[in-house]
Amino acid sequence: MKTISKKVLFVASVTLFVMFSMVCAGQEPTAKSDGIFPEGRLAPAKFFTGNAWVTGLVANDSVFTTAAGSVFFEAGARSNWHLHPSGQILIVTSGVGYHQIKGQPIEIIRKGDVVKCPPDVLHWHGASKDSSMSHIYILPNTEKGMVEWKGPVTDEEYANID
Incomplete structure (x- = not known):
């Protein structure tokens, strides 16, 4: 019974931390939730085109040096170009989306x-034109940094499906 209580306390603490962080950043929550995780809070428009919602799942700390979360993209929504000093792992949990490494075809x-996504490699990801998409992201070795945001993916780049 004590193990369950510690797990509940841990999940509640992480949830409160993420909610507090998002509120401080001025992001508003959304009531939508169809998947495994709640959709969370609307992602900042300066880093995303279209509507995407982010839910923190594993808060970064000095013990595990890993952060993880879930992102839900509406059809047509996508991240800006960005890179991660230690790379990133995405696990697609629903829908159909796109991923592209700079200079390579859209996947x-x-x-x-x-x-x-390899370390320090410029890339983007998001939903396809006709389907929403959600994924879990994992950022390892966060002591090296988390993300470096670049410019938006243009409509022309987004539509360049081979």
């Missing part, structure tokens, strides 16, 4: 796919 990703 179609579907529920069940796992994508590894």
Whole structure:
């Protein structure tokens, strides 16, 4: 029984931390929730085109040096170009989306796919034109940094499906 209580306390603490962080950043919550995790809070428009919601799942700390969360993208929504100093792992949990490494063709990703974004490699990801998409992101070795945001993916780049 004590183990369950500690787990509940841990989940509640992480949830409160994420909620507090988002409120401080001025982001508003949403009531939508169809998947495994709640959709969370609307992602900042300066880093995303279209509507995407982010839910923190594992808060970064000095013990595990890993952060994880879930992102839900409406059809047509996508991240800006960005990179991660230690790379990123994406696990697609629903829908159909796109992932692209700069200079390479757009990759179609579907529920069940796992994508590894190499360290310091410019990339973007988001939903396809006709389907929403959600994924879990995992950022390892966060002591090296978490994310470096770049400019938006243009409509022309987004539509460049081979």
